[in-house]
Amino acid sequence: MPDVAASPIVRMTYRDASRAGIREALLRDPRVFLMGEDVGRYGGAYAVSKGLLAEFGPERIRDTPLSESAFVGAGIGAALGGMRPIVEVMTVNFSLLALDQIVNNAATIRHMSGGQFSVPLVIRMVTGAGRQLAAQHAHSLEGWYAHIPGLRIVAPATLEDVRGMLWTALEDPDPVLIFEHQGLYNMEGDLAANAGPVDIDRAAVRRRGDDVTVVTYGGSLFKSLQAAEMAMAEGISAEVIDLRTLRPLDMETVVASVRRTHRVVVADEGWRSGSLSAEITTRLVEQAFYDLDAPVARVCTEEVPIPYPKHLEDAAVPQPATIRAAIQRVVAAGAR
Amino acid sequence: MSEPAVVDPQHGRHLLAEMLRIRRFEERCAELYSAGHIRGFLHLYIGEEAVAVGAMQALTPDDAIVATYREHGHALARGIPATALMAEMFGKQEGCSRGRGGSMHVFDAATRFYGGNAIVGGGLPVAVGLALADRMSNRPRVTACFFGDGAVAEGEFHESLNLAALWRLPVLFLCENNLYAMGTRIERALAETDIVMKARSYRIPADVVDGMDVLAVEDAARRAVAAVRRGDGPMFLELQTYRFRAHSMFDAELYRDKAEVEQWKQRDPIAIFAARLTREAGLTAGEYQEIDAHALREVQEAVAFAEAGTWEPVDELTTDVYTPRMEEVRHA
Amino acid sequence: MSDFRMPSLGADMEAGTLIRWLKQPGDEVKRGDIVAEVDTDKGAIEIEVFEDGVIEELVVQPGEKVPVGRTLARIRTAGIVPAPAPPREAPQVTGSAAAGVPAGAPAPPAPSRAGAPPPTRVAASPAARRRATELGVDLRRITGTGPDGAITLADVEGAAAVAAAPAPAPDRQQAMRRAIAAAMAKSKREIPHAYVTTTIDMFRATAWLRAENQRRSVEDRLLPAAMLLKAVAGAVSDVPEVNGYWVEDRLQASPRVHIGTAIVLRGGGLISPALHDVDQRDLGAVMRGLSDLVARARSGALRGSELTDGTITVTNLGDQGVDGVLGIIYPPQVALVGFGRIVERPWIEEGRIEARPVLHASLSFDHRAVDGHRAGLFLAAVERRLQAPEAL
DSSP states (O other), X not given: OOOGGGSOEEEEEHHHHHHHHHHHHHHHOTTEEEEETTSSSSOOTTSTTTTHHHHHOTTTEEEOOSOHHXXXXXXXXXXXXXXXXXXXXXXXXXXXXXXXXXXXXXXXXXXXXXXXXXXXXXXXXXXXXXXXXXXXXXXXXXXXXTTXXXXXXXXXXXXXXXXXXXXXXXXXXXXXXXXXXXXXXXXXXXXXXXXXXXXXXXXXXXXXXXXXXXXXXXXXHHHHHHHHHHHHTTTOOEXXXXXXXXXTTOHHHHHHHHHHHOOEEXXXXXXXXXXXXXXXXXXXXXXXXXXXXXXXXXXXXXXXXXXXXXXXXXXXXXXXXXXXXXXXXXXXXXXX | OOOOSSOOHHHHHHXXXXXXXXXXXXXXXXXXXXXXXXXXXXXXXXXXXXXHHHHHTTOOTTSEXXXXXXXXXXXXXHTOOXXXXXXXXXXXXXXXXXXXXXXXXXXXXXXXXXXXXXXXXXXXXXXXXXXXXXXXXXXXXXXEEEEEGGGGGSHHHHHHHHHHHHTTOOEEEEEEEOSEXXXXXXXXXXXXXXXXXXXXXXXXXXXXXXXXXXXXXXXXXXXXXXXXXXXXXXXXXXXXXXXXXXXXXXXXXXXSOHHHHHHHHTTOHHHHHHHHHHHHHOOOHXXXXXXXXXXXXXXXXXXXXXXXXXXXXXXXXXXXXXXXXXXXXXXX | OEEEEOOOOXXXXXXXXXXXXXXXXXXXXXXXXXXXXXXXXXXXXXXXXXSOEEEEEEOSOTTOEEETTOEEEEXXXXXGOSSOOOOSSOOOOOSGGGTTOOTTOOOOOOOOSTTSOOOOSOOBOHHHHHHHHHHTOOXXXXXXXXXXXXXXXXXXXXXXXXXXXXXXXXXXXXXXXHHHHHHHHHHHHHSOEEEEEEEEEOHHHHHHHHHHHHHSOGGGOOOHHHHHHHHHHHHHHHSGGGSEEEETTEEEEOSSOOEEEOEEOTTSOEEOOEEXXXXXXXXXXXXXXXXXXXXXXHHTOEEHHHHHOOSEEEEEOGGGTOSOOOOOOOTTBOEEEEEEEEEEEEEEETTEEEEEEEEEXXXXXXXXXXXXXXXXXXXXXXXHHHHSGGGO
């Protein structure tokens, strides 16, 4: 681990941090390359890879045609062939065009080949709502992917994670899908100039609290932290857990928190039905039933395709106010 | 297409032996399937042996193979032992994929055999990626990608041909046109049935080859592989062939005439080539029987190996979903 | 209109403290519904209503201690409902407003909660339940403050803290001891006790029980206590005057056989709730009823009627290792059957001395109501039934 204390602190955005992670990976390992739609000349649909083409050239910053299945599959083949590809899919909605390759090949080849071939592939994609991109660019389908054995699913919500998870993912011998929430790209923060790799196994407690545990990840993390602040004004002490990795789930951290707080709110930008939030809730029922002092509350996206108008989009997805309301609901007045 | 003027007697006998190995292996598979020893889907290659055997002659051990779910012929011709292949068909852990894949998912690291892909068209992008890795690593390798006429209708076919051509990747696309995508005849599936036109539209050089003639296949494959290895970018061969058996074991063949099947059987690649060897390279009936007996013995040994094979313990069910990490391996 | 009064839950009960109402004004009640919890010297008891009707008014508030017989609530009884109940059918809908609704479609269920069945299970969070078990706190005695009135962890811990306070517990013990003392003194003072005893050969009964238990699943196994209760209930049909009350200077024999079963409480004290209609139940049902009664007596979850309905009492001190017991009658009952332990003793059968399992049985009887001759016949009837265990 780098000596963070000795390194200068740099102000940067989540976008910058993501780019820094890619750049470090390219510098560190000649087998690493970035491939995807408009990652090169255009600089990335979300400007994450801006400037990398000039530095690393078109062999390693590869613009692809609009052929999600072919270039994701090519990433699988290149990984089988010894490379460490980073494939960027512009949004999670577009990844559905590559679902065959992700689910039928990347996730299965190791098991189906009796352990002979691993697929050390990293796929980055953008997820989430909040910029009025409507129903084909703003969904949160990471929960779907978290259903699939053979994949590892991570959702960095902080600068440190978006920068540091990539290298750890590239070192993982199996396919890792990284979900970057589009609402986070402009988020600014301080990061050590030499911030390095971080683990992709454990959830993180982002805020300590005693009365209720808010389990969340990605774009809903900062909304949950805001909600926790709002609840503090009412005397409720909320703990906020950032899952970080959606498969495998670090239930140990979640359960340890629930054993103290006895109340849970799950805030997930995915839809409620058949969802990651349902999975977390079920595991709490399985693993922490006798620690629960109130029904688990979920704050999820309304069961609609994401609408275009701002007011409807805002109403559709979890917000600090709706998360706070759920916190209040489970911490009923008389129960404290 | 010009036939080579002379058949090399030694090599000719090798090609015949390879095709007979596949034929006898698969005939036995059909029998074992009917007896319940092989389960799942079983797709036989009988009638198409000249394609795999001819094409494999052009490849070196460093090259990679991506095949379909009708891949026993490719696996045997590539050098996967019949024993490991038959054990795989049985689902035994001595199988080449530890029995996890079965008939449709043959994998073998030693021979760089990357499946055994049972999604029609699903292997093409992977082949493109294997070639991309070679290209980026400056390795003079070729990835041979087999698929059927059915895959031509898939988006992945077009995406992959385009990408391979765009990036001039070392892929040899081998389209085994047996006229039927399962039960759908090519005219009922493709608006343009001249498949090589599609490849050429992506600026990939493409030839039509008689897939029932092992020497013609070998000759075309050698020329194509040489071009790919030279760095000319991808090449495409349409190998016109026919499967003599049904699509899978459970298929009433309602979609094609028995007369048509009989007509194609007149062009049996093994019989035709054996006749030619007799004619031009002095193959005797005794020699043929010896080659055939050798193939039958190999199959018999494979069956015995598979029968003696063991079942993977159920407590290993979830192994190899993920790769054990170094620290886990160290602490294991 | 009728009054729902503080019931007399025992001869020794003079007053009770209302803990909480389980029904509110406007709620429908049916005969047998539990409507309130009352704290008595013998513990918290759920009290039931004996009429159908609607709660009109709650007269007494939780926390109030009122004497037996005082009105707790007023109930509008079913017979004199002021207005006819509205028809169940939905009004006929006509015209375009009914578009899409086929004629005769059932009306949607009424949103009112009034028709909801009475709560049969305490609403408590899983964490509260676990903590209550750990602390030995009875959830039925806690008022929930969580969502929908559910009992939360904090409620349980609060209740446990109150219970753990040093003063009340000895009080309760002392109160119960005083109540038992009063009842026993009254009994010995007023009832002319007489006794008959006998020793019963239990060879057949115990052999049959062993065989029967082999046949039954573990959770359905029978204890000798259940056989004894059945034998007593059967003997009552031969000698009915031991089963009933001495009131107003005469015997009122009871047509039903509710056997009061003396149960020792953990931490001291004694309670004798009744197992109803023992003569009507088969042996398995008696066993289940007995287990349930013991469990509920020890958790303080008895119904009021169970404390007052006994028509005869059985006390079984076999577990304590005594040979026999001559008990004191529980007024206003007129008889009490005492059993000691089943123990091997020398027994002479057709001139041979054998080791046999035997049981000492006694009958304490109120000589005002029952003669010694009839008392002897009763014990003989008990013995006869234990010699034919398969018929119990």
